[in-house]
Amino acid sequence: GSYVRVNPISNRIEIGPDSAGARIGVCYPEGNVDTPTLSDCNVVLGYLNPYNFLGGDVTLDKDRAYQAIEEQIAAPLGLDVYEAAEGVLELFEDHLRNEVYARIYGKGYSPEDYRLFSYGGGGPLHVAGYTNGLNFQDVLVPAWAAGFSAFGCACADFEYRNDRTVNVPIASPELAPAQFEAGFDFFAGAVNQAWQSLQGGLYSEFAKSGIPADQVKFGHYLRVQYVGQLNDVEIKAPFSQISSPEDVKLIIQLFEDAYAKIYSRSASSPELGYLATTAVLKGVTDVEKPRLPVEPLAEAAPPPEASKGTRPVYRHGEWREAHIYDMEKLLPGNKLPGVSVIESPSTTFVVPLGFEAYLDEHRIFHLKEVRP
Known part of the structure; x- marks a missing residue:
């Protein structure tokens, strides 16, 4: 995750450009990181499960992340820890949204003509935030999101x-x-x-x-x-x-x-x-293209075995109980309204309030905004 700091002169939050990389953040004691990262913010706000990182092979320390954010971000800004962490993520998602906007419109195109794929270990954590308001035709998250780059290289x-x-x-x-x-x-x-x-x-x-x-x-x-x-x-x-x-x-x-x-x-x-x-x-x-497997569609309600219970997450200044799901146990055809957090050993997909994720027959999630 990118490092997060408060500029001592401007008193403004700065994200990156340097990153902890594989050392994750302060929440990973073995990484010897002293500066909080985006990952630390996600752990403190409840989006990253500290006991399911890499399927539980790595345990993250939420208290260490909390303390680092409190001392280095919240206190200098006069904010509550959770307000500070959420502000960091909102700023980060704004940066991403502006970058997506600039790259598309800078080439003379419009998001309304395209579909966006979100992948990687951290991309699905923030995809609802950085695509909100851009009006893509569709926003897709492959169930194999962490390996999607390698998949693309292999079949491009x-x-x-x-x-x-x-x-x-x-x-x-x-x-x-x-x-x-x-x-x-x-x-x-x-x-x-x-x-x-x-x-x-x-x-x-x-x-x-x-x-x-x-x-x-x-x-x-x-x-x-x-x-x-x-x-x-x-x-x-x-x-x-x-x-x-x-x-x-x-x-x-x-x-x-x-x-x-x-x-x-x-x-x-x-x-x-x-x-x-x-x-x-x-x-x-041209190279030979893979054919994605097609699985039968199940009903909209996720099977009971896919549920991992609930967990409080912080968003828009309040705590909400999020439904937690095991990504690998969800079935094509399932619909997951926000607030939901879909976990796998290699990625976490957040569906905020006001959004819904649908898993299709190719095990690709489709994220859309839903209005009451």
Whole structure:
């Protein structure tokens, strides 16, 4: 977990950038950590079970975490320990939400067009907090969340990417047709040569992995900006080389569309002209994809053997009894309303009040907000 400190000058909470890593936090005495971490906050607030970490192979010390948060965070801020710990997690989730927002909208997309996968040992702890209000089509948590990164690496297509700086300008075909026509040959030649020159390096990279050239497919991209501006936008060209002025006009239109999504249509500045800064070539080869097992659906109510009782958790300034479930004993078709904490030896999935988790036939949880 990332370290949590109070800046002595600004008196503000700072999270990270350094982390305790595998040493967890103050709650793990053998880790020799003196600074509280996000994990310590989760233990104190009841979200992490100190007796089920790594399936019980590691026991966490809640009292040590409490004392560290009290001395280093709560007291300097004049807060109750639980208020301080919750404030840390709210700040952390706000940071994550802003990062997700910036990365998606910064590329001209919208969360409403996508589904978000939350995975890792700690991701499902906070997923409801950092996705709340972003309106993803769906939020998914695989039951094998802790191993999902490795799963993705094992079944993802092989891809390599090379790029080359070109910095070649082209005028607006509508506002300066004569200059556009005069500059077409130079623009097309520079981009085509860059794309062609990048192929050899990609073939070599695939060959190192034992993949023959005839199995490699290429995607051609350009990074484009208005002349004089600082930020470019990457667009995918729907062709492998520029053959006509119409191809360049299409590139310009694709850039304008992407730019408008990021900065709004009113920010369009075609009078400045366009600059292709970088030619990008991506090589990809398909790999055999796994087929996820399909299990029969059970009723919505979890089976009794999946219940581990209840545990108090602190949220929004009050304690609530959370239903605790054994992730491996839940059945596809089960629905778990908040407040629920779903535990496995390698991850913890929190379903807050106002949310519901549904386990599908592939053992993937779907988290959604529910309104009374």
